[in-house]
Amino acid sequence: MKYNFDEFVNRESTASVKYDLRKEIFEKEDVIPMWVADMDFKTPDFIIKAIKKRLNHEVFGYSIRPKSYYQSIIDWVKRRHNWEIKKEWISFSPGIVPAINMAVLAYTYPGDKIIIQPPVYHPFFYAIKNNDRELVENPLNLRNGRYFINFQDLEYKLKDAKMLILSNPHNPGGSVWTKEELEKLGELCVKNNVLVMSDEIHADLVYKNYAYTPLASISNEIANYTVTFIAPSKTFNMAALATSSVISSNKELKEKYDKVLDAIHIGMGNVFGTVASEAAYTHGDEWLDQLMEYLEKNLNLVEDYTKAKIPQIKMIRPEGTYLVWLDCSDLDLKGKDLKNFMIEDAGLGFNDGRMFGTGGEGFMRMNIACPKQIVLDALIRLEKAINNHNSNG
Numbered sequence: 001m002k003y004n005f006d007e008f009v010n011r012e013s014t015a016s017v018k019y020d021l022r023k024e025i026f027e028k029e030d031v032i033p034m035w036v037a038d039m040d041f042k043t044p045d046f047i048i049k050a051i052k053k054r055l056n057h058e059v060f061g062y063s064i065r066p067k068s069y070y071q072s073i074i075d076w077v078k079r080r081h082n083w084e085i086k087k088e089w090i091s092f093s094p095g096i097v098p099a100i101n102m103a104v105l106a107y108t109y110p111g112d113k114i115i116i117q118p119p120v121y122h123p124f125f126y127a128i129k130n131n132d133r134e135l136v137e138n139p140l141n142l143r144n145g146r147y148f149i150n151f152q153d154l155e156y157k158l159k160d161a162k163m164l165i166l167s168n169p170h171n172p173g174g175s176v177w178t179k180e181e182l183e184k185l186g187e188l189c190v191k192n193n194v195l196v197m198s199d200e201i202h203a204d205l206v207y208k209n210y211a212y213t214p215l216a217s218i219s220n221e222i223a224n225y226t227v228t229f230i231a232p233s234k235t236f237n238m239a240a241l242a243t244s245s246v247i248s249s250n251k252e253l254k255e256k257y258d259k260v261l262d263a264i265h266i267g268m269g270n271v272f273g274t275v276a277s278e279a280a281y282t283h284g285d286e287w288l289d290q291l292m293e294y295l296e297k298n299l300n301l302v303e304d305y306t307k308a309k310i311p312q313i314k315m316i317r318p319e320g321t322y323l324v325w326l327d328c329s330d331l332d333l334k335g336k337d338l339k340n341f342m343i344e345d346a347g348l349g350f351n352d353g354r355m356f357g358t359g360g361e362g363f364m365r366m367n368i369a370c371p372k373q374i375v376l377d378a379l380i381r382l383e384k385a386i387n388n389h390n391s392n393g
């Protein structure tokens with residue numbers, strides 16, 4: 001491997017959310033932080049080089065996104081995902097969560113029903129509730145270690161909904177929705193005149209043997225109802241550079257989104273984010289392929305270790321994302337007790353499954369985007385704590 005993902009980078013005292021908010025989030029400073037979805041790996045060298053080059057210019061006045069920026073997105077999406085998009089379809093957002101909030105404002109009215117599929121990324125809930133829309137749940141079904149969409153329930157709920165917010169691939173369940181699943185979902189939305197906000201931020205992070213399909217690539221009809229959200233932020237560990245894209249081939253949808261973006265005047269972005277995004281999408285293939293190989297090994301480590309030594313913890317093996325959903329329901333701990341056990345007894349900073357809504361009780365989300373030694377340390381801590389708990393209980 002050309003890139004060294006084993007390298008330990010000390011992120012403490014760098015204003016890192018994952019490390020420097022431990023006291024605030026877990027009330028404990030020494031938990032191994034495996035929660036917020038960024039990586040402990042260095043952002044790749046070709047991105048750093050591009051930022052340094054721009055930095056050396058030493059003038060940071062108002063800036064635009066050049067044609068080459070858009071072309072790098074178009075080329076990446078075509079090369080990696082076989083989806084042909086056009087510059088006129090691409091809008092900017094500083095992040096996917098703000099983009100989803102803007103989309104809610106652009107396409108729905110207070111009181112409108114918006115569907116989500118829990119357990120799911122928690123800001124989806126807030127995007128609906130904080131904007132006074134009505135939250136409708138279409139809970140996923142867990143069968144034989146994979147999450148599936150409950151289409152019967154979805155069809156029923158789509159009848160009077162205005163929007164569906166989809167996580168493709170799914171966080172935290174890890175399902176990479178198949179083309180057939182997406183086609184079915186898309187056709188149901190078209191039939192019921194429901195827009196789909198397809199959050200595809202994890203699209204690049206798919207393991208071998210699985211294939212990500214951009215929802216909007218399936219048919220023109222589905223594309224007409226879809227707004228797609230992508231970013232280099234998760235893929236290349238550059239979330240703090242706040243640069244992502246909102247894509248729709250439907251001119252009316254794009255214009256409505258742009259109107260909200262313009263109204264709050266945050267469309268300019270950040271020159272370093274622009275430069276970094278272009279470098280990522282232009283030079284990122286080899287690095288990403290190696291990252292996925294490394295992450296797959298971390299995944300194997302968690303699976304093998306839990307199976308062999310802590311069978312009470314069952315990993316839902318993700319098809320994509322570096323987030324591992326751990327089924328802890330065989331432990332005789334629930335809710336607050338399970339959370340406290342992970343923090344106090346195991347010294348682990350996971351995401352409490354309950355924050356992802358219905359179906360999250362009894363689960364923990366573990367971020368494995370870190371050197372394998374950290375994953376191993378966490379598993380050892382977990383094993384010890386569970387053994388202690390078993391012998392005391």
Ligand SMILES: Cc1ncc(COP(=O)(O)O)c(C=O)c1O
Pocket residue numbers: 037094095096097098121167171199201231233239244
């Ligand atoms: C499904 C999903 N969407 C969006 C985000 C965050 O997006 P952003 O940081 O661009 O707002 C995350 C981060 O974990 C995520 O998992």
